[in-house]
Amino acid sequence: MSSKEKPTLGGTRYKTRKRNITAPLDPTAFADAVVQIYLDNAGDLELVAKSIESSDLNFSRYGDTFFEVIFTGGRTQPGTIKPDEGDRHAFSVLASDATREAILPYVIYIQKILRRRPFLIKNLENVMRRFLQSLELFEENERKKLAIFAALTFSQKLSGLPPETVFQPLLKDNLVAKGIVLSFITDFFKEFLKDANIDDLIALLKRGKMEDNLLDFFPTAKRSAEGFSEHFTKEGLVSLVEYNQKKMFDVKLKEMKAALKTQIEEETDISEVIENLKQQVRDANMPDIEVVRMLWDVLMDSVQWSGKNQQQNSNAALRQVKAWAELLNVFCTSGKLELELIYKIQVQCYEDAKLMKLFPEIIRSLYEQDVLAEDTILLWFRKGSNPKGRQTFVKSLEPFVKWLEEAEEEEDE
Incomplete structure (x- = not known):
């Protein structure tokens, strides 16, 4: 090999990288x-x-x-x-x-x-x-x-x-x-x-x-x-x-429920709660029936339930009803609204096992607190239209209704 020739490695092939070739866009x-x-x-x-x-x-x-x-x-x-x-x-x-x-x-x-x-x-x-x-x-x-x-x-x-x-x-x-x-x-x-x-x-x-x-x-x-x-x-x-409109109403209702629940749990003075709620109801232009339904939902949501202890649950619910009866009384301003409250209680007691046996006691407590009138209770008992648990609740309320009727007869005499 000549001294001027460069050495090579036998059998070696040099590869060149192919470029990606794309057709021009047309x-x-x-x-x-x-x-x-x-x-x-x-x-x-x-x-x-x-x-x-x-x-x-x-x-x-x-x-x-x-x-x-x-x-x-x-x-x-x-x-x-x-x-x-x-x-x-x-x-x-x-x-x-x-x-x-x-x-x-x-x-x-x-x-x-x-x-x-x-x-x-x-x-x-x-x-x-x-x-x-x-x-x-x-x-x-x-x-x-x-x-x-x-x-x-x-x-x-x-x-x-x-x-x-x-x-x-x-x-x-x-x-x-x-x-x-x-x-x-x-x-x-x-x-x-x-x-x-x-x-x-x-x-x-x-x-x-x-x-x-x-x-x-x-x-x-x-x-x-x-x-x-x-x-x-x-x-x-x-x-x-x-x-x-319904969506906006639901949003306002949710906000009102949250605010009211906080006030109840913090035991805010009831007069202040009433005034705040009246203003919110006016601002939201909320129908009276919806207010009554909301009040009952929030009162029961705010009860401190105690698991499976039925007696403690019953006592807690009744204490809540008694403590906030004035709030219910302010917004239950007619027989129609009182009847709606009874229907609301009836449905919840039917759907919630821990309240099932409490229906007559709640009704009696609300009567004693002047939230429910005697005429409204008798109307529900005789002609109530909501079927959920009605037969059971009518039977459980019979002793109280009988007492009301006897008291009414004594007054007439």
């Missing part, structure tokens, strides 16, 4: 091909779906572009809804009429595509999210079409589109402030409720994490319970108004 050519399918089939969605099924188009790369063509008739400029260069067709969602009959076929058509290519659901989400975040760029009629489309995908259970994809992008401050979001969501609710009931809508809102935030769709100036009721009543969505 969404325009893809969009033109999809548009051509529409044109070739004159917009017949059945035929379009079959042609797309048999095509070798690269949907995994151009899924967003595909849905742009479905919604707008062609490509849109990046970050906008403006038409981009390339061919277009006149059979898009936004070119249809703003009616259920016109838009439902597009929902069914998309479902057929997604069954064959389920990975495209992510692209549908992307495009829907982008369009909804840009609602102000659409005409009012086009926004209505998008609302109808979105509502139908859920009410017909056709696409698998996650609810948050629709609801969350709407919460942009500028869109909400202009009232655009409220208009959109109103159209959405109205269309959805044509096929479904209010329970279905609430379930959808829960999945979309919006059940507790419906007022977020309202401009600040209208963001109130009154504004909510006024708007949706005017739009004919009374079931939604009633649901919201």
Whole structure:
């Protein structure tokens, strides 16, 4: 070997790392091909779906572009809804009429595509999210079409589109402030409720994490319970108004129960408790019957129960009734409310084993504390309408009722 030659290792092969080579993105050519399918089939969605099924188009790369063509008739400029260069067709969602009959076929058509290519659901989400975040760029009629489309995908259970994809992008401050979001969501609710009931809508809102935030769709100036009721009543969505009122009532009721329970457990002066509760009832505009029901629930929830010792439990419950009878007396202001209190006690004693035998003693104690009038007790005994445990309780109350009747006869004499 010459002294000038470099030594080599025999049999050694040098490998060079291959670079990943990807074809350049060409969404325009893809969009033109999809548009051509529409044109070739004159917009017949059945035929379009079959042609797309048999095509070798690269949907995994151009899924967003595909849905742009479905919604707008062609490509849109990046970050906008403006038409981009390339061919277009006149059979898009936004070119249809703003009616259920016109838009439902597009929902069914998309479902057929997604069954064959389920990975495209992510692209549908992307495009829907982008369009909804840009609602102000659409005409009012086009926004209505998008609302109808979105509502139908859920009410017909056709696409698998996650609810948050629709609801969350709407919460942009500028869109909400202009009232655009409220208009959109109103159209959405109205269309959805044509096929479904209010329970279905609430379930959808829960999945979309919006059940507790419906007022977020309202401009600040209208963001109130009154504004909510006024708007949706005017739009004919009374079931939604009633649901919201009940939800708000339940929240207030829960807050009142918690506050009252704390006061009772801390043995706050009863006059102070009465004044606080009167103010809360006025502020919440709570019906008298609900107040009476709440009072009994809180009084029993505040009893210090002692496990399985029946006698101790009975004594504790009766002490509670006697200690807070004045509070009950203030709010049981009519025979109707007294009867409602008896029904409430009857149901709880029926459902709670540790109170089952205590019913007649509670009634007698409330009579002695002037919470229940004799006439009310006799009315319940003779004509009470709640069936829960009634036969048992009527029998257990017989001795006390007999005593009342005898006392009444003595007075008459």
